[in-house]
Each structure stands twice: as C-alpha cells, then as structure tokens.
Amino acid sequence: MNAGAILLAGGRATRMGGIDKPRVEVRGRALLQWAVDAVSGCEPIVIAGPESSVSGAAPVWVREDPPFAGPAAAIVAALDLMDAEWTYVLACDLPFAGDAVAVLAASIDLFPADTDGVCLADASGRPQWLTGLYRTAALRGAASLLPDRGRDASVRALLDDLAIAVVAAPAAARDIDTWEDVRQIEEDE
Template sequence: MTSPAAPHHDAVLLAGGRATRMGGIDKTALVADGVALSDHAVAAAAGARRTVLVGLRAGRGAPAGVVHTREDPPLGGPVAAIAAGLAAVADPAPWTLVLACDLVRPEPAAALLLDAAGTAPDDTDGVVAVDEDGRRQHLLALYRSDALRAAVRALGDPTGAAVRRLTDGLRLVEVPLPAALCADVDEPEDATRATADARLLD
C-alpha cells in the first residue's frame, strides 16, 4: 500500500513484447506467489487515479476498472506502449507510474518510488529505480506526467525507440532498490528464480 502522502498519479502498465528469449510465451501470465505477473503490476497501481494496461495478449482481459489499450503498431516496443498508455488518459494526474508487467515484486518497489516522489525537488521530472549494479530501470519509475508527455511528443515516432532515448532529457532522481525489487523475467531461469513453481495461467 502507498502512504497517505503519496502523490496523485496514473499508472501505465506495459504488458506487450515478443518474449523471444522465453520462446514467445506470455510472460505476464506467469504466476509468482499465486498471482499472475500482470496482476502484481495492477496491484502495484492500486493507488492510481487511472490505470492503463497496454498490450495484454488476446484472450486475456483487463481487471475491472483498468483500461486496456494497445500500441500502434502492435509490438511497437515499450516507448510506443508508453505513448499509447498516456494517450488513453485524457485528464492526467500530476504523476505517471510506469511499470513493466514482467516485474516479479512491483508492489513494494512502486511504494518506495511513490514515497521518493513525495519528497522530490520541484524541478525533478521523475524518480527511477536503480538496481544494485547501478542500472536505471526506466520501466520501474514514476514520472511527472507533463514531462513524460512532452518527451513523447519531442521524440516523434515512438515505434522501436529505446526507453533511454525517451528519458535522456529528463531530470530523474535515482532510487536505489535491492535486486529482489528490480527482478524481472527475461530468461527461463528468471522464471525459475522468481518462483519455484513458475507456470502459465490455465
């Protein structure tokens, strides 16, 4: 749960991607702690004013109260998905939480980002998780909505763009997080580490 002082925010959850290193499976349907990874992301966004789930695969529905949209073209990459998620919110909150749906434990990670944003300087464009190797996790971050939307507009065509290119001009406060809170599923062994019985939803 987020703190009462957590900033007002929307959430854009990225569920697309080809998952080529996982044989093309729907990674977001993998189960950790009895819950699909996409549902962990939705739970992490529980305090959001509006939540948009981008790119959920055919045959899976968004939970009640969550808007589902797709990037155009489909599988256009994470920046295209962020752009689609932002476009689905007509009246944005001051902040936008951006989460990849293959994160294993996004709930506590998002809570820490929201706490950090609550004390961020006024000229900060966002707060971004940093893993134990010092790498920024741009899909585990909270951005000022105006700054993120301006960056998307300045970029032009988002299809296939790198997230680092989108965020290069943003002033971001780094929030160091332990490896367990930055863990995602990119390889089969990641799924094994995430949960001893990682499996696809029936």
C-alpha cells in the same frame, strides 16, 4: 498523490520462447496481476498490451501502433489517456511490483521539486526506466518530441532530456527475463 499508471504488457518475451509473459504465474499470481494490484489506488490504470482479464481494478487497454513497436511507443499510446499529475510506468514482469511502487512513492519527496521523476536501479546499479514514477506533463512533453509516436524508439530516448533521480532498490527492481529467473524467485520464497 494524484497518480495514474501505465502497465507495459505487450512485449515478445523472446528469451522465454515468445510466451505471454505477463500471464506467467510467479508465487501463485500472474505477473500482470502483481502489477495491477500494486497500482490499485491509481486512476487511470492503462495497460498497453493485448486485452485479457485481471481482477480488482478496471483498467483501460491500449495498444501501440503497430503492435510490438516497443515500450516507448506503448507509453506514448497510453499517455493519450493519462490525466493524473504523476504516472507510474511499470513493466509487467515485476514479481515485486508492490515493493517497487512503495519505494517509488516514498522516494519522490526526497528530491528537488523540479525533478521530473524517479526510477529504480537494479543490482548492477543500472536504471530501470520501466520501473518509475514520472511527472505526466514531463512524459507527455518528451513523448511529443519522438518521431512516429515513439515507434521503435528506446525508452532511454524518451526520457533522455528529463531530470530523473535513480534510487537503488535491487530487490524491488528485480524482474523476470528468463525461466531461470522464475525458478530462482520461486525458490527464494
């Protein structure tokens, strides 16, 4: 599959005291590194967030304008650099990013050819739009309809008119929102 990746690493992490959440270590590795490793075969890998070091891949760094304008704006900024047929969109708070990418890649062929993408659902069944694999052309078309390059728009607004399949994969879609989440995942290991 011809796929690139957009990794979202520029949030405020307010529920964690405003720390740099992608740099939080879970199971011995930074959350950002889990995401980079999960998409290591993708080209390009675009990280939307403040630049820092990661091992392995040589990502391209972008930032939404202005910073903290939200994940939809970050996706729009990163799409300017995307030329692959498919685009993984992953928040950098997924300790099981490798599992998420594997489920997404295996799922895409299960749906009709006119499906614009697939995302995972969490344990409650709620779609996790920031754990998805989308047709780049469909994302770009949707992004072009957002005012102000997606500034302060929801990701749901970005994806609203796309045909997206949702796959239940609560373990792979598990994310880190609080310090308690970190503790639980470390204990589950």
